[in-house]
Amino acid sequence: MAGDAREAPAPVGDIGGIGGVGGIDRKPFDDFIVHEARLLDARRFRDWMALFADDGTYWVPAVPDQASPFDQASLFYDDRDLMKTRIDRLEHPRIHVQTPPSRTAHLVGNVVVEETDEAKGEYVVGSTVIMVESREDKQRLFAGRQRHRLRREGKSFRIVQKRVDLINCDSAFDAMAVPI
Amino acid sequence: MLDRTRDDISRLVEPGRVHRRVYTDPELFELEMERIFGRAWLFVGHASQVRKPGDYITVDLGRQPVIMTRHHDGSVHVLLNRCTHRGPKVVNERCGHGNRLVCCYHGWTYDMDGTLVGVPVPEGCADGFRKEEFGLARAPRVGEYRGFVFASLAASGPSFEDHIGPMKRNIDDLVDRAPEGELAFDAGMHRYAFDGNWKLQIENVLDSYHVPFGHASTVNKDGVQFARREGDQAGAKVVEAKKESTAASWKERKSYTVGNGHGWTSNTSLDEGKRSSPTFDAYKCALADKVGAARADEILTPRLHNSLIYPNMSIMGLNIHVRVIRPIAVDRTEVNIFPVRLVGAPTAMNSANIRLLNVTHAAASFVQTDDLEAFARTQKGLRSTATDWVDISRGLGAEEPDRELNATRELATHEMVVRAQYKAWATYMRGAV
Numbered sequence: 001m002a003g004d005a006r007e008a009p010a011p012v013g014d015i016g017g018i019g020g021v022g023g024i025d026r027k028p029f030d031d032f033i034v035h036e037a038r039l040l041d042a043r044r045f046r047d048w049m050a051l052f053a054d055d056g057t058y059w060v061p062a063v064p065d066q067a068s069p070f071d072q073a074s075l076f077y078d079d080r081d082l083m084k085t086r087i088d089r090l091e092h093p094r095i096h097v098q099t100p101p102s103r104t105a106h107l108v109g110n111v112v113v114e115e116t117d118e119a120k121g122e123y124v125v126g127s128t129v130i131m132v133e134s135r136e137d138k139q140r141l142f143a144g145r146q147r148h149r150l151r152r153e154g155k156s157f158r159i160v161q162k163r164v165d166l167i168n169c170d171s172a173f174d175a176m177a178v179p180i
Numbered sequence: 181m182l183d184r185t186r187d188d189i190s191r192l193v194e195p196g197r198v199h200r201r202v203y204t205d206p207e208l209f210e211l212e213m214e215r216i217f218g219r220a221w222l223f224v225g226h227a228s229q230v231r232k233p234g235d236y237i238t239v240d241l242g243r244q245p246v247i248m249t250r251h252h253d254g255s256v257h258v259l260l261n262r263c264t265h266r267g268p269k270v271v272n273e274r275c276g277h278g279n280r281l282v283c284c285y286h287g288w289t290y291d292m293d294g295t296l297v298g299v300p301v302p303e304g305c306a307d308g309f310r311k312e313e314f315g316l317a318r319a320p321r322v323g324e325y326r327g328f329v330f331a332s333l334a335a336s337g338p339s340f341e342d343h344i345g346p347m348k349r350n351i352d353d354l355v356d357r358a359p360e361g362e363l364a365f366d367a368g369m370h371r372y373a374f375d376g377n378w379k380l381q382i383e384n385v386l387d388s389y390h391v392p393f394g395h396a397s398t399v400n401k402d403g404v405q406f407a408r409r410e411g412d413q414a415g416a417k418v419v420e421a422k423k424e425s426t427a428a429s430w431k432e433r434k435s436y437t438v439g440n441g442h443g444w445t446s447n448t449s450l451d452e453g454k455r456s457s458p459t460f461d462a463y464k465c466a467l468a469d470k471v472g473a474a475r476a477d478e479i480l481t482p483r484l485h486n487s488l489i490y491p492n493m494s495i496m497g498l499n500i501h502v503r504v505i506r507p508i509a510v511d512r513t514e515v516n517i518f519p520v521r522l523v524g525a526p527t528a529m530n531s532a533n534i535r536l537l538n539v540t541h542a543a544a545s546f547v548q549t550d551d552l553e554a555f556a557r558t559q560k561g562l563r564s565t566a567t568d569w570v571d572i573s574r575g576l577g578a579e580e581p582d583r584e585l586n587a588t589r590e591l592a593t594h595e596m597v598v599r600a601q602y603k604a605w606a607t608y609m610r611g612a613v
Binding site for chain 1: 368369370374393394517519530534543549
């Protein structure tokens, strides 16, 4: 874990707004979020990680409306270092919990650009995610709202934070090995 | 069919092996709920979860729903969460705060110590109805040590001191790390579940044998695990990379038992001299300010890895947390893991502990998930009738007394501590406790 946790970027705020920012072309954001989901379904975890900014984080809170990953347990709260450790493990031949591996199908939709900061080139994009996971004759469903804080970089974006608020985030889960 | 006699139970546990039915037989599970979870001292929660008068939490002891409350006079109560009228759970929330506990069905109202204080339409009560007899049932016995609250659902049996006493130093080991000498359970919890028997989890917490293979995916090419503590540059060496065998230093770890099913494993000594980071150093200073530098060094020298307080709780000394095991069915178990906040430690240190615990013990962690896979596969494998016996004989006969610790000692890659659990298990299950 890199340095003081407090130096990490501010978390994307709780999932609240309904409406989006008017007069903005949603398509590039929509394309990006669909691309990200397709990388996960293809188990291209390194390419997925490369979408994150160097200061990027991936957060799946463990309670609804969780205010901070720094004072409460989370299902996932990975910076780039932890993401790399996670992916090294996902590629390890003896990761028992992925023998056989999970297959996933993500569906993302209801994409709304919630905030824009053109000066910083940063955008907050809300969407709904459904992920079906199949492993060893068992299939389970994850669903929730997600928020991406994106930073414009060239013609595309990098992820400053991806936050997924599962609707059952405070349930007891059987082992989860792959990101949502 | 299980003949619930003393002899039948005794036939399930032999010196170096246990019958597979202890993991798979639903009738034995029912008997465990009665004779172990219905009688033993069980961890309920931490006093900091009900810090203020009127605070409450709900948990299950075995399968029985209970409420832990802080009464108006400051006392902590463990109440059965079942309306004394027609039976609904009175409190439905996992935690909360209030003046009274009110049943949703007919409005029977209880004070925070369980006293029945209100019955709507009281003129309908039968002749001779006495409110005093209809308070929420209380756990017959409750004990607390340094904020850790335990209860027994049986009125008789070994005292709190008899049962918990030998494990107090293991609680001290964790609590003493807080500069204020106090823990707070206020950082949420991890909840995971698996299709396996509850005993698979309590055996696993004291199993150092499985780590090099079971957690192979967490070590790098040099056989070293990722850093699991703030200030560490690397984790423990668990595998000799060249031979892909268990690291020599790992084999030196010890396990201990003090009877009653309890046990613990010693920690691998990581490179303490090099443990340093701005966050860790600030914490160490905060601790030294309170207890002196020599004592701070002593407290921060790892001695304990996991400690099991039989039957339902463990404490971890590396990625500090308290784990509570909740049996649901013979082949289904839920586990709750509480990060502990060290009161008086710098916020950044507590944050680091919380973040590293996500990585090691969340449902989506790097470490725990491979254990969960092993538990589920064990439960499936034990369907086989190829052999009725599960082998727990490693180190049988090699146990030795540790007079300094007043405990019995063995290598941690052996299975003495599992045998100690089954010794206690058989004692409870024969109805001898």
